[in-house]
Amino acid sequence: MCRWAACVAFTVLWWWAAARLLFAPDAGALEGAVAAGGWGLSVLPVHCLPKARADGALAAGRWRRAWRAWRAAREPGAE
Numbered sequence: 001m002c003r004w005a006a007c008v009a010f011t012v013l014w015w016w017a018a019a020r021l022l023f024a025p026d027a028g029a030l031e032g033a034v035a036a037g038g039w040g041l042s043v044l045p046v047h048c049l050p051k052a053r054a055d056g057a058l059a060a061g062r063w064r065r066a067w068r069a070w071r072a073a074r075e076p077g078a079e
Contacts, residue, residue, distance in 0.1 A: 014038035 017034035020027040 010038070 017031040
């Protein structure tokens with residue numbers, strides 16, 4: 001119940017800020033920050049899985065191993 005109340009409160013706050021930006025000539029940085037922050041939160045991926053459970057996830061350390069192999073190949077005498 002508390003989670004829903006917080007969601008509704010943040011939604012109302014975002015709409016207030018967006019409406020003030022559109023209709024109030026004296027809207028300022030506070031309204032802009034609230035509107036931009038709410039929009040930014042809306043584009044976060046909310047359906048995420050841990051990397052170990054994701055299909056096609058790359059193994060941990062893959063880039064480190066590739067970097068070491070590349071560096072070893074560039075060392076003198078490696079050819």
